[in-house]
Amino acid sequence: MTTQICGNCRHGTPIEHGMIQCQLGWEAHDGLLPNVRGKGKSRVVIPVHMAHGELEKPEATPTCRCGCSPDKWLPVKA
Structure with a gap:
């Protein structure tokens, strides 16, 4: 299993x-809310618009775990 690291x-x-910039954009990262049971995160059906300041796309450290839609992460080709 590959660990989903940015x-x-x-x-x-x-x-x-x-830093690393996610080319999928904010659409792939927005809409995450805490799970009602308090475990993990769940994607909501209706869009949740969050403030992003001046950032055009999401940025993270290279060792950050993916905060994007789980099905969009792809490993770097060797």
Whole structure:
């Protein structure tokens, strides 16, 4: 099983200061709310619009675990 780490994803592009930018955009990251049972996260059916400040696309450290839609993460080709 491959661990879903941003630095190992085809959609993660290295940017300045050692960060990764997700090319899937905010649409793939928005809409996550805490599960009602308090375990993990669940994607909601209706869109949840979150504030992103000046960031065009999501940014993370290379070792960050994927916060995107689980079915969109793809490992970097060897």
